[in-house]
Amino acid sequence: MKVLRLLFLCLLQFSCNSQIAEKINGISFVASRDKVTQAHINPVLNVKANYAAVMPFGFIRNLTASNVVFNTDRQWFGETRSGAKQYSELLHKNGIKVMIKPQIWVWKGEFTGDIQMETEESWQELEKTYEDFILTYAELAQEVNAEIYCIGTELEEFVKNRPEFWIKLIAKVKTVYTGKxxxxxxxxxxxxxxxxxxxxxxxxxxxxxxxxxKNPTKIQMSEGWQKWKIQLKNISKKEGKPILFTEFGYRSMDYTGKKPWLVDRGEMEVNLTAQADATQVVFDEFWKEGWFAGGFIWKWFIHYEKSGGIDDNRFTPQNKPAEDVIRNNYGDY
Known part of the structure; x- marks a missing residue:
């Protein structure tokens, strides 16, 4: 009887460890002017990431413009189809899985969630050009065997106003891409x-x-997560799908947990500890949960030596204490 009990415990432990080992430990691999070299990939390996989000871009003139411009000679290499392919292939060569995540940039940095057309004709034009954008990169995702494809980023008004378009778009994506x-x-x-x-x-x-x-403790941040965590767990159960943090991260600044989405250039005081602690709390709260698939740190630049550092109050964890937090947790899972 003791032998059977011991065998059961060993199998249970193996099952739990296998589940943990399958977490998506990702970084958001920012597009650059340059091609990616092995020297750019080595820091990704060093932080123990097993996934990278490759992010080609399309551009819209303003929140009511209907034409998505993409894959042009005027864009940075990493923002184009050729660049996304080169990035993906070298990441794969190093054993790093890929999520291709095409994104929209609105001129002057206006929020993509507010994109909304003023006429039916404009909506139809937006649908046509956005479909071209997404199917172009769905075909690339299939070509490079990307493990995950993301069909859009933060497009709430577009999604809310044109629900039938999105169902049809997903069906079309599935005809050319067979991954997740x-x-x-x-x-x-x-x-x-x-x-x-x-x-x-x-x-x-x-x-x-x-x-x-201003300088939140881990306990305060953990308490702050609880209502959101319950909500996330409930929708995962309702939909029967795991939650994936397609982006997560904090700026290395005071008040880092107050409005984590802020991307302004405000001269907030650098706070490296707050960023590191907030990042650790995410791992503590989510990485052991069976309904949670993992996530992608926002954000990681290819020129590692020039990125982040102790005087930087932006999102990247590079060359900051938060990088050690990520490395330690990605190494454990």
């Missing part, structure tokens, strides 16, 4: 996204507000 699918919903959008049943992961850009404190 997700959509990167903003943290305050994902509960209203209507097509999770058609995808494999509930993708969330996880910039949830978790503390108003």
């Amino acid at each position: 699918l997700t959509y990167a919903a903003n943290w305050d959008e994902y509960t209203r996204t209507s097509f999770w049943a058609e995808l494999d992961y509930i993708g969330v850009d996880a910039y949830f507000p978790i503390s108003d404190a």
Whole structure:
């Protein structure tokens, strides 16, 4: 009887460890002017990441413009089809899995979730050009055997106003790409996204507000996560899909948990400890959960030596204490 009990415990431990080992430990691999070399990949390996999000870009002139411009000679290499292919192939060569995640940039940095057309004709034009954009990169995702393809990022008004388009788009994507699918919903959008049943992961850009404190403690941030964590778990159960943090991360600054989505150039004081602690709390709260698939740190630049550092208050964890937090946790899972 003792032998059977011991065998059962060993099998249970093996099962749990296998589940943990399957977590998506990703970085958001920022597009650059340059081709990627092995020297650019080595820091990704060093941080123990097993996934990278490759992010080609399309551009829209303003929030009511209907034409998505993409894959042009005027773009940086990494933002184009050729660049995304080169990045993906070298990442794969190093054993790093890939999520291709095409994104939209609105001129002057306006929020993509507010893109909304003023006429039916404009909506139809947006649908046509966005479909071309997404199918172009779905075909690339199939070509390079990308493990995950993301059909959009933070497009709440587009999704809300044109639900039938998105169902048809997903069906078309599935005719050219056979891997796993997700959509990167903003943290305050994902509960209203209507097509999770058609995808494999509930993708969330996880910039949830978790503390108003200037220098929050881990306990404060953990407490701040609880209502959001319950909500995430409930929708995962309802939809029967795992949660994937298509983006997560914090700026290395004071008040890092108050409005984690801030991308302004405000001269907030550098706070390296707050970024590191906030990052650790995400691992503590989510990485052991069976309904949670993993996530992609926002963000990681290819020129490692020039990125981040102790005087930088931006999102990247590179050359900061938060990088050690990521390395230690990705190494454990």
